[in-house]
Amino acid sequence: MNGPELAGQARATVQIDVAALSHNLSVVRELAPKAAVMAVIKANAYGHGMELVAGALSSVDEFAVSSFTDVARLRAMGVSHKITTLSAQFDQPEVNQLDAQTVLSVFDASQVSALKSSSLNRPLDVWLKVDTGMGRLGFLPNDVESVLGVLRQQKSVRKVGVMTHLANADRPDAPQNLKQIEALELLVANLDFDMVSVLNSAGICSFADAAYDVVRPGLMLYGISPVVGTTANALKLKPVMTLTARLLSVRDLPAGSQIGYGGLVTLERASRIAIVACGYGDGYPRHAVSGTPVVINGEMCSLIGRVSMDMIAVDLGDTKAEVGDAAVLWGRGNPIEEVAAKADTIAYELTCGVTARVQRETING
Numbered sequence: 001m002n003g004p005e006l007a008g009q010a011r012a013t014v015q016i017d018v019a020a021l022s023h024n025l026s027v028v029r030e031l032a033p034k035a036a037v038m039a040v041i042k043a044n045a046y047g048h049g050m051e052l053v054a055g056a057l058s059s060v061d062e063f064a065v066s067s068f069t070d071v072a073r074l075r076a077m078g079v080s081h082k083i084t085t086l087s088a089q090f091d092q093p094e095v096n097q098l099d100a101q102t103v104l105s106v107f108d109a110s111q112v113s114a115l116k117s118s119s120l121n122r123p124l125d126v127w128l129k130v131d132t133g134m135g136r137l138g139f140l141p142n143d144v145e146s147v148l149g150v151l152r153q154q155k156s157v158r159k160v161g162v163m164t165h166l167a168n169a170d171r172p173d174a175p176q177n178l179k180q181i182e183a184l185e186l187l188v189a190n191l192d193f194d195m196v197s198v199l200n201s202a203g204i205c206s207f208a209d210a211a212y213d214v215v216r217p218g219l220m221l222y223g224i225s226p227v228v229g230t231t232a233n234a235l236k237l238k239p240v241m242t243l244t245a246r247l248l249s250v251r252d253l254p255a256g257s258q259i260g261y262g263g264l265v266t267l268e269r270a271s272r273i274a275i276v277a278c279g280y281g282d283g284y285p286r287h288a289v290s291g292t293p294v295v296i297n298g299e300m301c302s303l304i305g306r307v308s309m310d311m312i313a314v315d316l317g318d319t320k321a322e323v324g325d326a327a328v329l330w331g332r333g334n335p336i337e338e339v340a341a342k343a344d345t346i347a348y349e350l351t352c353g354v355t356a357r358v359q360r361e362t363i364n365g
């Protein structure tokens with residue numbers, strides 16, 4: 001068949017609920033009432049659409065992204081907020097072109113050199129990133145005083161903040177959390193910074209005493225629980241992304257039938273099996289196991305057999321369903337955290353992985 005598909009017959013669709021974004025922001029503000037909110041919208045706002053999310057969250061204080069390309073995209077749509085680049089390397093010509101509301105993360109000696117040799121006449125704010133135990137980006141605590149001293153002498157540098165990132169905040173009981181927070185506290189007590197930032201979403205939920213000046217929520221803004229073993233619902237978060245797809249086929253299959261590639265599953269009894277128009281080609285995780293929840297007509301059903309590129313099979317059990325009904329793969333009514341766990345991954349990877357062919361819709365509540 002040629003020609004455009006009718007909208008109602010799109011294979012898979014993601015809905016982005018902009019009202020849920022605002023609601024989740026209010027949860028962040030309740031937990032960290034004194035801190036400025038730097039909304040993290042890197043990776044196309046975790047797959048939700050960077051421009052859409054930036055527009056819906058214009059009441060935040062600042063944004064964070066990973067690249068100067070993202071900064072340019074946001075400026076092009078008129079975003080005038082401060083925007084921090086969390087993980088961008090830069091050289092001296094690049095620095096000279098940045099606008100004064102762009103805030104750099106300085107995590108490597110090469111960046112200090114670039115700032116030193118910069119001929120910038122409008123100085124920039126920077127975050128001095130400290131590795132207190134994440135083992136990713138940043139200077140070790142012992143080196144911070146000397147780096148700070150150098151940054152303070154540069155005409156290209158205006159304010160200097162200190163930022164660190166917790167490696168285990170999703171597990172609040174992990175002793176590393178307090179070790180990292182204490183290491184940062186020690187620096188803040190002894191050195192003079194213009195601003196301090198420690199917490200991502202999981203940190204905001206469990207260590208709000210360390211909110212300091214700026215908090216950096218990503219995941220929780222998208223309505224996903226950042227804390228292992230705690231549901232989004234318990235944290236009063238509302239899912240922003242819902243992935244749905246239509247039923248292509250509903251069949252009764254006899255006991256003994258094998259389902260999908262590799263015949264991983266053999267039906268023990270006669271079963272009603274739906275084929276849903278969503279697969280790993282849409283970003284549904286191929287490693288999701290049989291039993292992964294799929295919600296159809298408000299009822300919990302389960303994935304059965306291997307995920308294909310364009311399709312999955314679902315055991316309908318006693319659920320009544322017809323060709324053309326919608327299945328909720330994750331989102332409203334089907335928590336993404338559970339789907340991610342069944343696929344041995346994290347919700348971040350699922351939302352980031354929705355592919356270009358999936359139709360997108362914006363809804364408001």
Ligand SMILES: *Cc1c(COP(=O)(O)O)cnc(C)c1O
Nearest residue numbers: 040086165200201216217218219
């Ligand atoms: C991605 C990121 C965040 C946001 O993390 P969430 O877990 O999504 O809240 C905060 N800080 C840094 C440095 C990051 O890289």
